[in-house]
Amino acid sequence: MLKERKMKMNSILKKENSLDSKIGFNLLPNKTIEIVEEFNGVKKVKSTTIEEFIKIIDESYVESFDSVKKNNKDKILSGTGILPNSDSVSTLKVIQYDNDKRTVYLLRKNRPTTINFEDSLFHNVKMPRLIFKIDFKKNDVTTAKVFATKDKVITKKTKLYKYPLSNVGSNGGICFGNIERPAYKNGISSFSFPDFFLSTRMNFDYYNNANSSGLSVRPFLEELVKADEFDNNFLKTTDITFDEF
Known part of the structure; x- marks a missing residue:
């Protein structure tokens, strides 16, 4: 279960969004999560607990769009x-x-x-x-x-x-x-x-x-x-x- 959750998080976080931001994470030996964010070519690193990280993933509003709005021909291309x-x-x-x-x-x-x-x-x-x-x-x-x-x-x-x-x-x-x-x-x-x-x-x-x-x-x-x-x-x-x- 934890392995599946980690794979899901890894898949989500390594997405590149339309605002030139990339996010990855590493599980450290002391059971904390190192979050590596690259934004406009600049990297930031911060740490959090596994519990807090899972809570963020579970509760955050993440949506991928690849569909046409009903009664609207404008295609929604991306969500971040x-x-x-x-x-x-x-x-x-x-x-x-x-x-x-x-x-x-x-x-x-x-x-x-x-x-x-x-x-x-x-x-x-x-x-x-x-x-x-x-x-x-x-x-x-x-x-x-x-x-x-x-x-x-x-x-x-x-x-x-x-x-x-x-x-x-x-x-x-x-x-x-x-x-x-x-x-x-x-x-x-x-x-x-x-x-x-x-x-x-x-x-x-x-x-x-x-x-x-x-x-x-x-x-x-x-x-x-x-x-x-x-x-x-x-x-x-x-x-x-x-x-x-």
């Missing part, structure tokens, strides 16, 4: 993602269509950021984990959505929560207004999109009912600056799972 592609952003899934369109799902970890609210900068703002769905036409972002999540490991059943600040609609749609969106020449550069969005000027739009703090935008940001980490109790639930996103 079980382990981080960078220190702060993970690729959860990539769907490449045959008409220069692609959809990228990214997870931004709960790292602090700087928020520009009405031209006032708030540094070290604690944020929850954020899942972005970004639609591209060639190199251009056409639409984007974002939800928060409490889960460390993203699965099909992962519950999504409202983005807790402003400029995001109830359906997760990001309101760019007059902000010029950068072009992304490849999948690797699209990793910068979450931080690009967080750095854009924020106002009061769509803030009503965005979180359960009971605070207006400025006091809430001040609270998040002082906090040690984002309190997930501030998040407001939706009826959406990652599989439905």
